[in-house]
Amino acid sequence: MNNKIRSTFKGGLGQLTIPLIAIAILFLFNLIRDPGFFSIEITYNNDGNAVLAGNLISVINGASELAVLAMGMTLVTAACGGQDISVGAAAAIAGSAFVKVLKSGSAITGGTVILAFLCACIVAMLFASFNGTLVAVFRIQPMIATLILYTCGRSIAYWINGGATPTVDSPIIRAIGSFIPGVPIPTPVLIVVAVTILFMLIFHFTSLELFTQSVGINGSAARLNGINSTLIKLLSFIILGFCVAVAGIIGVSRLELINHETLLLDVEMDAILAVAIGGNNLGGGKFKIVGSIIGAYVIQILTITLYAMKVSSTDVKAYKAIVIVLLVVIGSPVIKAKFAKLMSQLKSNKQRVSMKGAE
Amino acid sequence: MKRLKALLLTGVLAMSFAFGGCGGDTGAAGTTGSGDSGTTTTTTTTDTGSAGGTIKVGVVNNPPSESGYREANVKDMESVFSKENGYDLKTAYSLKNDEQLQAAQGFITEGVDYLLISAAETTGWDEVLKSAKEAGIKVYLFDRMIDVDESLYEAAVVSDMSAEGKTAVDWLLAQNLPEYKVIHIQGAMGSDAQIGRTGALDEQFASGKMTKVVQQTATWDEAEAKKIVESVINSGEDFNVIYAENDGMAKGAVAALDEHGITHGVDGKVIVMGFDCNKWALRELLAGKWNYDGQCSPFQAQIISDLIQGKTTASSKKIINEEKGFDAKELTQADIDTYGLGE
DSSP: OHHHHHHHHHHHHGGGHHHHHHHHHHHHHHHHHOGGGGOOEEEEOTTSOEEEESHHHHHHHHTHHHHHHHHHHHHHHHHHSSOOTTHHHHHHHHHHHHHHHHHHSSSOOHHHHHHHHHHHHHHHHHHHHHHHHHHHTSOOOHHHHHHHHHHHHHHHHHHHHTTSOOBOOOHHHHHHHSOOTTOOSOHHHHHHHHHHHHHHHHHHHSSHHHHHHHHHHOHHHHHHTTOOHHHHHHHHHHHHHHHHHHHHHHHHHHHTBOOTTTTTTTHHHHHHHHHHHTTOOTTSSOOOHHHHHHHHHHHHHHHHHHHHTTOOHHHHHHHHHHHHHHHHHHTSHHHHHHHHHHHHHHHHHHHHHHHHHHO | OHHHHHHHHHHHHHHHHHHHOOOOOSSSTTOOOOSGGGOOEEEESSOTTSOTTOEEEEEEEOOGGGOHHHHHHHHHHHHHTOTTTTEEEEEEEOSOHHHHHHHHHHHHHHTOSEEEEOOSSSSSOHHHHHHHHHTTOEEEEEESOOSSOGGGOSEEEEOOHHHHHHHHHHHHHHTOOSOOEEEEEEOSTTSHHHHHHHHHHHHHHHHTSSEEEEEEEOTTOHHHHHHHHHHHHHHTOOOOEEEESSHHHHHHHHHHHHHTTOOBSTTSSBEEEEESOBHHHHHHHHTTSOOEEEEOOOOOHHHHHHHHTTSSOOSSSEEEOOOEEEETTTOOHHHHHHHOBOO
16 A cells, blocks of 8 residues: 555656756745745735735746746657757747737727737747748758847847837736736736636647657658657747747736847746746757646746845846756756665665565 | 859858848947948939039938938938928938948039038048048038048037936936935847946946945847846835836836836836937836936937038037937927937
8 A cells, every 4th residue: 555655656756856846845945934934924015005015926926927837848849859949039929929910000909909919929929830840841850940039039020019118008908917806816827727727628638748748759650650749849849839829928928018139038038937947858859848837936936035135136046046956967967876876775785684574 | 963052052141141241339228230331322303403502412321221210310300301401312321331431432422512421430431531532521520520631621420328227317317306216127238329328327326425226237138127226125124216227127017016016107106217218218207107218319400400501610520419308397399209219
């Protein structure tokens, strides 16, 4: 019985061990440093709504864009064995398209917001399928293929915006970016939950997860088994495109402003890191979306902790790098193998001792 | 076949680098250049055959797409040196120094009366300015200085970034708050705008007149500014001034205040200060949600026009353009229309 629990625990945790331990350590560190870090209180925002506030809320709220992007990135990583480094630039394009449509009408109503959302999704998916075609059809290394959009994406966003930083002043947009009146949980968090459920549903009702994994592990073998690997790769990019649009819209709504130069700047690196911290193989194959989501929150807790410690924001990146190098190295196959060997050695020693005792 | 593929790929890559390569500077919100840097556009607004009384002016400038600052700058030039004001304006826009040099040479050959230059780079202008002098063309520099002998130009109308910071801090001191607890959000470290806007405030921190609650760079990033303010709020520390080095970061900071129910602006607890004077930011001021917006003035045309027409004379070769700062209590819609950048 005890053994059974242990084995399911072991099997279930698997690749999530590292990110969960990372979260535990960060929590412990903050608990020792300042227990007040965890305080959550209810305040009234300037619109008069009761809302939750505190560092933990800042973490789960602030990581929303990253979490959504990490989900899409996991899929691309698993299917193509490479990463899309253009997500930040593509989000700027999607955000610009979103604002462009919003501002084209006279007033911003629920209808125009939905229309703008759809437009942003279509635009992001188009650019994503451009990336996807380069990778899936022309077999270009994902990082090289997406480098193109990475370099010119923000210029394209600039053209859409006409060089300005347009603002949108609307209660609906504010509700998307911060709080819906009467709901104390930040809306971006709700959006992350919705996207997660969407992914779960897709995986539950289709064979996408299995197909993606088999394409990632061995594309030719998958093709021989009747899986259209080109289509699966392309599809992974298009799904990432949807995630990019959602992330871009959250980013724009938060500030009610689109600045193509700064919107989700450098987010691609964090998204790839989230996938890596989540224990997913960056070379493709097996994956766990949950791991990447936890990875995103690990990165955000780290950032918020450093800010709470008043580390200069120029130094934050360096500290982040140190912690992340540690995490990735600990999670690397070499260290894992060494660790497993050590464990088995200890175990056999123990067995030998107990056998001696029996004699 | 393989080689062809490789060639194609290099071509695409090279193109993509050309797209992302360029960038402007100046005070305007990190809004930098775009892909259309490759061509110089030369336009003539009036036919030269008209009245002999018109003054021919050639303007060599960076393209309006460079930044909100440049857009306002170009618009200002066009409105001041208009046909109605007795000018015949020719313009050339490029981000590349060599193209600017060619354009300037072209204006000299064409025989303009005055040459106005905002150079892409500070070097390489000696020959062109000398030939302008030989041709009897008077040269004015605006926005940016050039590394040449002073005798080669009439005057340079430029901005003093540190004056901009000082104007803002002086305004803050004039508010006579019992205490100053400042959240200072800086721009990209090392940029002209950041150094200018930080200097005056650092002096106050050093003298003890103001208390530094936190001083962090958000590198012009709105979302980063929001995070910085949020972390201060979560730590429970008290503050009553937000000094953000551009409008976008001020907006990010205000979003954090709004979410945590902290009042700001004219009747609020926290004073909000921004820079650049985007139109949308000035509208926040007009609504009383912010208190102050400073500007690195892009308006040099009138000063130069006055010099050309002899209405004023330059006391020295370097004329410092007066920096503007707007107080929410005194701002009018007319100010927004005249001085606001963007839409």
